[in-house]
Amino acid sequence: MAAELRRLRADAGLSREQVAEQTGVNEGTLYRIETARARPQRRTLIALLDLYSVGEPMRADLIELSRSADGQGWSRPYQWQLPGEYAVYISFEAEARAEHNYESLFIPGLLQTPEYSRAMSQGVLPAATEPEIDERVQARIERQKLLDGPEPLQLWAVVDEAAVRRVVGGRQVMAAQLEHVLAMMKRPNVTVQVIPFDAGAHPGMPGSFIFLEFRDEGDPELVYVDAQAGDMFLESEDDLRRYRTMFDHLRASALSPARSADLIASVKEGRLE
Template identity: 60%
Template structure:
C-alpha cells in the first residue's frame, strides 16, 4: 500500500504561500475571482495559500501573470518554488511521527533562532536522553515501546542543531517548576542539571529561570516557541503545543503578541548566572 501521508510544509513553502497571499491581496482579488479568471480549482488555490500544496510551475506562472508580479518577484518566487519540497532533515521513521511534530522538527532545523518558554519541562533541545524518555513515558502513558523510542530518538537528533558549524541560537526560559519536578528520579535530574550547566557555557545558548518568588507572570497560561529564519524574507513562526492539538501561528498580530510575551519573561526571569546558581542549588550541587 502506498503512503498517502503528506510531507509537512517547509519554510520555503510557507514563504511562497505568504507571498502569493500578499500579491493576491495587493491585486485586490478574492480567491473566487482568481478561480474564475484562471480556472484554478478553488480547493487547490486554498491549499497553495495555506502552504499545504506546492504549486506546479504553470500554475505559479498563471498566478504571477494575474497578479502582475514584477520580474524580480517572479524570479524570486520561481526559485523558491523549485526548492520548496526540499526536506533533507527527514528521517525514514519521521513518517510515523504525528504530522504536526514532524513539521515542527522541520521548521526548527531551518531556523536561525529559537526562543522557547516552558512552564513544566526542560526544553527539548536541552533534555538528556534519560530525562526525555521519562517525559515521553509519563506524558504519553498509552505509547508503545517503539513509539517512545521514536520520540526520544527524534529529540536527541534535534540537538545536533546546537553543535553544527553555524549552530542554532537557543534562548530558553523556564519556570522554576520545570527544574524542581523530579522527572525520572533524582539521579536523572542531577544528570539533567549538569547537562544544562554545560550547555549554558556555549555562547549560542542562553538559559533563564523564573523563580517562584517572582509571582504571577506572562508565561503562566502555557509554553510556546518563537522561531525566526536566516532569510529575512521567510516569515517568523510561533508554535504552541496544547492538549487540543499543536498550533502554528504566523499572523503579524500573533507574532508580535508572543514576541512581547517573551520579552516580558526575559525581564522577570533572573539572569543566566543567577539561573545557573539556582540550578546547582536545586540539584544539591551547592548550598
C-alpha cells in the same frame, strides 16, 4: 518551497483568505502548502505564482522544486510516528537563526538528555509503544545538532521553576539532566533563565511556546504553540507582536542567567541528597 511561498504572499500583502478568494485555492489547502504538509499541484502553484506576479527565473525554479519536492530531510524517517504539525515544526526549526522558547513544565527539547526525553515521553504518552517512544527520542536528539556547527542556532530559553524541580525519570536522571543544562549554558549560543516561584503570576502561565526567527530576512517570523487541543502555527503580525512582547516580559520576570545557573545547581545538589 513552503517558506518561499509564505514570503511571496507576505510581500504581496495578502492574507490566506484573500488568496483563496482570488485564486479559488481552498484556504486549508493553502495552509498545508505553506506549512510543508502538502505539495501543490502544478495548476495550483501556477495560480499562486500568477497572483504574486512571480517572474523568471524564480518562477521556473519554484515549478521545478515543486516537481522534485518530496519532503526530504533528516526528520523524514521519523515522521511516521510524529504528529504532522510537529514534523512540520522540525523542518521550520532547521531553517531558523534564533529560537526563543518558553517552557512551563518541561526542560526545553533542545536541552533534554535522552534519558529525560524518554521518561518525559513515557509520562506524557502512556499509551505509546516502545518503538514510538524511540522515534520521538531520536528525533529530539537529531534536533539538538542545530546547536552545534559553525553557525549554530541561537537558543534563548526561559523556563518556570516547576520545570527545574519536577523529577522526571527519577532522581539520578533529573540530576544528570540539570547538570547537562548547566553545561549547555556555558555555550555562547545558549541562554537559559528561570522564573522563580516567588515571581508570582506571569504571562507564560497559560502554556509553552516557541518563537522562531529565520536566517533569510525575507522569511516571516513564526510562533509554534504545542497544546492539548492541537499544535498551532501563528504568523500574523498581531500574533507575532503579542508573543514577542510576552517573551520580553518573561525574560524580565526571570532571574539573570548567572542567578538561574545558581538556582539550577542548588536544585541539582538537592536531588543528590
